[in-house]
Amino acid sequence: MYGNGNQPIIVLKEGTNRAKDKEAQFNNIDAAKAIADAVRSTLGPKGMDKMLVNSIGDVVITNDGVTILKELDVTHPAAKMVIEVAKTQDNECGDGTTTSVILSGELLKQSEELINANVHPTIITNGYNMAAAKAAEILDDISVDATDDKMLRLVADTSLTGKDVGDAADQEMLSKLVVEAVKTVAEDGRVDTDNIRMTKKIGGVIGDTTLMKGLIIDKELVHSRMPAQVKNAKIALFNCGLEVKKTEIDAQIQINDAARMNDFLAEEEAGMKKLVDHIKSCGATVVFTTKAMDELIQHYLTKAGIMGFRRLKESDIMALAKATGGTVVSDVKDLVPENLGTAGLVEEKKVGDDNMCFVTECPNAKAVTMFIRGGTEHVIEEVERALNDAIRTVGITLEDGKVCAGAGAPEIELETRLLKYAATVGGREQLAIEKFAKAMECIPWTLAENAGLDPIDVIIKLKAAHENKKNGKYFGVSLEDGEPFDALKAKVIEPLRVKKQAVSSAAEVANMILRIDDVIAARQAPPGAGAGPGAGMPPADD
Ligand code: ADP
Ligand code: MG
Numbered sequence: 001m002y003g004n005g006n007q008p009i010i011v012l013k014e015g016t017n018r019a020k021d022k023e024a025q026f027n028n029i030d031a032a033k034a035i036a037d038a039v040r041s042t043l044g045p046k047g048m049d050k051m052l053v054n055s056i057g058d059v060v061i062t063n064d065g066v067t068i069l070k071e072l073d074v075t076h077p078a079a080k081m082v083i084e085v086a087k088t089q090d091n092e093c094g095d096g097t098t099t100s101v102i103l104s105g106e107l108l109k110q111s112e113e114l115i116n117a118n119v120h121p122t123i124i125t126n127g128y129n130m131a132a133a134k135a136a137e138i139l140d141d142i143s144v145d146a147t148d149d150k151m152l153r154l155v156a157d158t159s160l161t162g163k164d165v166g167d168a169a170d171q172e173m174l175s176k177l178v179v180e181a182v183k184t185v186a187e188d189g190r191v192d193t194d195n196i197r198m199t200k201k202i203g204g205v206i207g208d209t210t211l212m213k214g215l216i217i218d219k220e221l222v223h224s225r226m227p228a229q230v231k232n233a234k235i236a237l238f239n240c241g242l243e244v245k246k247t248e249i250d251a252q253i254q255i256n257d258a259a260r261m262n263d264f265l266a267e268e269e270a271g272m273k274k275l276v277d278h279i280k281s282c283g284a285t286v287v288f289t290t291k292a293m294d295e296l297i298q299h300y301l302t303k304a305g306i307m308g309f310r311r312l313k314e315s316d317i318m319a320l321a322k323a324t325g326g327t328v329v330s331d332v333k334d335l336v337p338e339n340l341g342t343a344g345l346v347e348e349k350k351v352g353d354d355n356m357c358f359v360t361e362c363p364n365a366k367a368v369t370m371f372i373r374g375g376t377e378h379v380i381e382e383v384e385r386a387l388n389d390a391i392r393t394v395g396i397t398l399e400d401g402k403v404c405a406g407a408g409a410p411e412i413e414l415e416t417r418l419l420k421y422a423a424t425v426g427g428r429e430q431l432a433i434e435k436f437a438k439a440m441e442c443i444p445w446t447l448a449e450n451a452g453l454d455p456i457d458v459i460i461k462l463k464a465a466h467e468n469k470k471n472g473k474y475f476g477v478s479l480e481d482g483e484p485f486d487a488l489k490a491k492v493i494e495p496l497r498v499k500k501q502a503v504s505s506a507a508e509v510a511n512m513i514l515r516i517d518d519v520i521a522a523r524q525a526p527p528g529a530g531a532g533p534g535a536g537m538p539p540a541d542d
Helices: 021-040 065-071 077-092 097-116 121-142 149-160 168-185 258-281 295-303 314-324 377-400 409-425 429-440 442-450 455-468 496-514
Strands: 017-020 050-053 059-062 196-202 210-217 229-238 286-289 307-309 341-351 354-360 368-374 402-405 475-477 484-486 493-495 518-521
Touching: 021 065, 021 077, 021 097, 021 496, 065 077, 065 097, 077 097, 077 496, 097 121, 097 429, 097 442, 097 496, 121 402, 121 409, 121 429, 121 496, 149 168, 149 377, 149 493, 168 196, 168 210, 168 368, 168 377, 196 210, 196 354, 196 377, 210 314, 229 314, 258 295, 286 314, 295 307, 314 341, 314 354, 368 377, 377 402, 377 493, 377 496, 402 409, 402 496, 409 429, 409 442, 409 455, 409 475, 429 442, 442 455, 442 475, 455 475, 455 484, 493 496
Parallel strands: 196 368, 229 286, 286 307
Antiparallel strands: 017 518, 050 059, 210 354, 210 368, 229 341, 341 354, 402 493, 475 484
């Protein structure tokens, strides 16, 4: 970067922003802390909801960390890195997103003092790496086995607590459904939660939510005189329209006399009839298609006693194929009997004011659907998000067979043991490990704060319980009175994987951000500026 005589050569375009060393570090740390602050108040069962309004005015009300962060329009690169942590946490575990983000922010906050004291970032990241590795060991050590349904239900229950999922009875019912759903799709100890579909319908109350073996398609019969129910259904699946193909080019046909006109219509009619005859000859008794269905086709299907549903979502057709063992066909003429799927029962039923299609007794017994009901769109959407989290947490618990106590218990245990570990390490890394340990406190602290309790008081009591009580390692904070309680006995239970992932990915992003000592940013064009020459330049004076 230096030419002769140590004259710096400027290689960056004018207008480029550059922040170096501490300035860069503190700027990044502030951004990460800001993201943590954005979700802090939602942590735990006493956390508040957020109302998010996007640029086109859509409103989402949620308590779910990752949902909030996905909606935020963030430009700061370090802030984006923290949001990535939440997304990773969500992908890996489906829960613990708020925790991972708060921990990331806190690890960085704790590092500030060290940076100010001129501890080199490499020392800090080394210490953080050592602490993270030790933390994983400690978490393994304080985990407990979870293999029975009762434990799985408690995990579901903890995950649902604090989400807007109705009253205690609703929550208990949903926990039960979640465990049932997960166990149904489990195969050789693995859980593919994609097999659990969610179908939402506004109306009724949360308590009307059910788990159904099979699929629900939010479509009604194309013709009211079609049978409302078919047993031992043979199902044709099309991702094309059911109509006679009009000529590709917009041809005009001149028809001069009525007889020619009739011929023409008759020909078209015959074509449609032929299509339906073909479907019938293959043995289909139910037809689903992603596109349109000509009226005449509907008529012939009705005459043939075949159920017909049109304009299905692509994902619905794919799910039907999987559940019924059918093959999706993109041209009616290509249909052969082997392509048909089967189901013990296909029926149209009235739900609220609408009719929906229920496909049950499918050959693939792994196809299950949560049928979510609730008074408004906001309610069912939050229920769906909460159920998704719960399904994922129960899924990973079933896979791993390991849980740990919640309510801040593992974090305080981590702090206590990491401090002891730090003392054995010595050197300057010790300082970083101590900061890492201290950062763990932010979880019970925030839980307490969100419950309107005095966090300092809560932390002091928790630490004492961890040192002195029998089974102290399981002691978390009761958010009712701020007193320490055995979180396992109090049934606040989380999958081990959620905690491990949250701690490790928070450490990872904190380290990544700490390693940055130079931020070189091209100047951003002002909104609305074109990309042509001079874009982003201030307007000329004349
Ligand atoms: P995250 O997005 O991190 O999962 P949550 O809002 O779901 O955030 O809060 C999870 C935290 O709340 C965990 O630390 C969990 O142990 C704690 N928690 C859940 N239920 C209770 C409870 N009944 N009492 C105290 N803490 C609880
Ligand atoms: Mg959660």
